[in-house]
Amino acid sequence: MNKILVTGGCGYIGTHTMVDLIENGFDVISIDNFSRSNPKMLERVEKITGKQIKNYAIDLCNFDACRSVFLENTDIKGIIHFAAFKAVNESVENPLLYFQNNLFSLINLLKCVEEFATPYFVFSSSCTVYGSPDESPVSESSPIKPGESPYGITKQMGEEIVSEFSKANSTKCVSLRYFNPVGAHPSSLIGELPIGKPQNLFPAITQTAIGKISKLTVHGNDYDTRDGSCIRDYIHVCDIAHAHTLSINYLEAEKEKSNFSVFNLGTGVGVSVLEAIETFEKVNKVKLNYEIGPKRPGDIMAIYASNELAKSELGWSLKYSLADMVSSSWKWEQKLKEEFDSSIK
Numbered sequence: 001m002n003k004i005l006v007t008g009g010c011g012y013i014g015t016h017t018m019v020d021l022i023e024n025g026f027d028v029i030s031i032d033n034f035s036r037s038n039p040k041m042l043e044r045v046e047k048i049t050g051k052q053i054k055n056y057a058i059d060l061c062n063f064d065a066c067r068s069v070f071l072e073n074t075d076i077k078g079i080i081h082f083a084a085f086k087a088v089n090e091s092v093e094n095p096l097l098y099f100q101n102n103l104f105s106l107i108n109l110l111k112c113v114e115e116f117a118t119p120y121f122v123f124s125s126s127c128t129v130y131g132s133p134d135e136s137p138v139s140e141s142s143p144i145k146p147g148e149s150p151y152g153i154t155k156q157m158g159e160e161i162v163s164e165f166s167k168a169n170s171t172k173c174v175s176l177r178y179f180n181p182v183g184a185h186p187s188s189l190i191g192e193l194p195i196g197k198p199q200n201l202f203p204a205i206t207q208t209a210i211g212k213i214s215k216l217t218v219h220g221n222d223y224d225t226r227d228g229s230c231i232r233d234y235i236h237v238c239d240i241a242h243a244h245t246l247s248i249n250y251l252e253a254e255k256e257k258s259n260f261s262v263f264n265l266g267t268g269v270g271v272s273v274l275e276a277i278e279t280f281e282k283v284n285k286v287k288l289n290y291e292i293g294p295k296r297p298g299d300i301m302a303i304y305a306s307n308e309l310a311k312s313e314l315g316w317s318l319k320y321s322l323a324d325m326v327s328s329s330w331k332w333e334q335k336l337k338e339e340f341d342s343s344i345k
């Protein structure tokens with residue numbers, strides 16, 4: 001009885017987490033309607049793990065479809081809920097799409113968790129819940145500021161919904177606040193697949209280096225930071241993935257004091273945009289074509305995590321360095337180009 005349901009299982013963090021769960025002895029099923037992911041990624045997870053994975057291509061906003069998965073799998077021990085839209089600027093342009101999709105899907109899922117008494121529930125949250133912090137590192141007890149975007153508000157509301165649900169039910173819940181997930185699995189078989197022009201720094205760097213983007217724009221170098229560019233806590237997606245496996249183990253061990261725990265998933269080290277670029281160039285021995293442009297509206301100057309709680313409570317330790325992040329993301333980008341080039345031959 002160690003079946004874990006991963007929603008959004010074919011997405012960036014979902015695929016890496018399914019690999020980690022399987023490598024740690026869990027059976028895994030997935031729900032993913034491929035609205036923001038690629039079905040090919042499921043085959044890649046199967047190739048890495050050697051295991052067949054059942055995916056239910058249903059929309060979690062359809063309660064009956066969501067419930068049908070539970071009727072077919074009455075032995076689900078835990079759920080890791082990734083499925084949500086996560087593009088900040090899209091959420092600003094289309095707030096109702098984000099509130100409907102991210103919140104209706106969560107509520108439908110929790111209604112099934114309640115009906116089928118699923119023991120454990122892990123919610124995918126984000127450092128975006130902190131808004132623009134007064135200082136860094138931010139800990140789990142740092143103030144939650146007003147949401148900076150509809151996307152961020154859905155994460156804040158999502159955490160509240162899970163917290164209140166856990167008080168009224170026996171299901172034990174964890175919320176994981178990711179800082180900036182980057183990099184790719186060492187096999188280069190799975191990685192980030194941005195839709196359209198990448199908004200995030202790492203895919204923008206690798207697509208510039210590979211020539212898909214002619215020049216990277218650094219959004220501002222006159223912030224009040226050590227080199228003027230924004231500071232973030234970049235963390236390898238495989239370290240993020242393993243924290244999810246450890247969260248299930250943590251809930252199973254019934255170590256938590258309450259039914260709801262929150263953990264930051266960051267390295268605890270702030271890295272600036274210019275430092276990330278410099279590390280990418282040095283490690284990969286490539287020169288990146290970039291220019292300094294205006295600040296990006298909505299960007300916060302600096303945020304990085306205190307990760308002591310995840311380390312002490314989950315027994316989590318970091319395996320990957322910034323060099324691993326920039327080299328694995330570059331290898332992944334090169335693999336994507338190889339496959340694209342061979343597909344058009």
Ligand code: WQD
Pocket residue numbers: 086088125126128179180181199200201202204216217218219220230231232273296299
């Ligand atoms: C990082 C830094 C940019 C692109 C977002 C979401 C957050 C989470 C992670 C989901 C910033 C700079 C970027 C570029 C640049 N997503 N940058 N040139 O904004 O910290 O977080 O993604 O959970 O919720 O808000 O990440 O990678 O977009 O930006 O200079 O072409 O890189 O200005 O300073 P961000 P990011």
